[in-house]
Amino acid sequence: MGFKSGFVAIGGRPNVGKSTLLNHILGQKISIVSDKPQTTRKRVKGILNRVDAQIVFVDTPGLHVPKDELGKFMVQEIEDSLIDADLLCYLTDPFQDNRDRGASQSLLRAFSRPIFLVINKKDLVSQEGIEAVIRGWRESLPFRETMAVSALTGEGVPELIETILRYLPENPAYYEEGFVSDTFERDIVAEIIREKVWWHTYEEVPYGIEVRVEEFKEKENVLYLRALIYVERESHKKIIIGEKGQNLKKIGQSAREEIEAQWGKKVFLDLWVKVEKNWRKRKEVLWRWGYRAR
Ligand SMILES: Nc1nc2c(ncn2[C@@H]2O[C@H](COP(=O)(O)OP(=O)(O)OP(=O)(O)O)[C@@H](O)[C@H]2O)c(=O)[nH]1
């Protein structure tokens, strides 16, 4: 058998565990995760290198009906990820309602290569629960494979990878060995900070957050970072900073610890909060930040 390679898109509704699955497969944090829907905004590549194959996984934003320019960009990211994909893992979980099937129909129909139905969060339900999900989907599209996994415990993930490999073509590798993601270091740092802001804010606040890393200076054993956290409203700025700056301190501390662990260096993280009014609706700001919808 020759070397195999291909692109595998991980798609599905918000919050079903797409990014958690990507991270588990790669054995490292590549894509940020939270318990709130629509965490992922841009597609994230994670490259699995094996002696016999290279699988380029593409984590995508959650499928939803866009309400603003940022949402339009996110849905476009899903569509663009499918153009190159050899296979689509449509991820769902046992807690989705009928909207899951409704929302996915046009996307799934437009995709002409193999689609797997992957039911995630297996650890939270019984076998009957999994079977109920499969029954719910039976009338819909013909999936080539149906599997249940837990992205959290890893149960079922090796089987998923082996099954994916059976469908991939014989091809040389797309990326050099050792290449795990094509995300720029600055953007990785910005995403880690955004994740911590998401963890420490609630209701509508996290959705209006954007993080930009303005300075990224790497010296021998030290990484110096200056980042701006943008919010949509003055009141959100107060929430992020918190009483006597306590919330911002927590955000900064957990982001710093994670960056230090990833880079293996001491990190100085200088965090600032700025208002950019209603930025999710403003094309000129979105374009500047790389969220360019067609
Ligand atoms: N119990 C359990 N929780 C999981 C599993 N996979 C993901 N989660 C949790 O589900 C929540 C959403 O996970 P994400 O990986 O951010 O989901 P996503 O599909 O990438 O979400 P969006 O980026 O918003 O579309 C987080 O709280 C995860 O910890 C799993 O297999 N079991």
Ligand SMILES: [Mg+2]
């Ligand atoms: Mg995600």
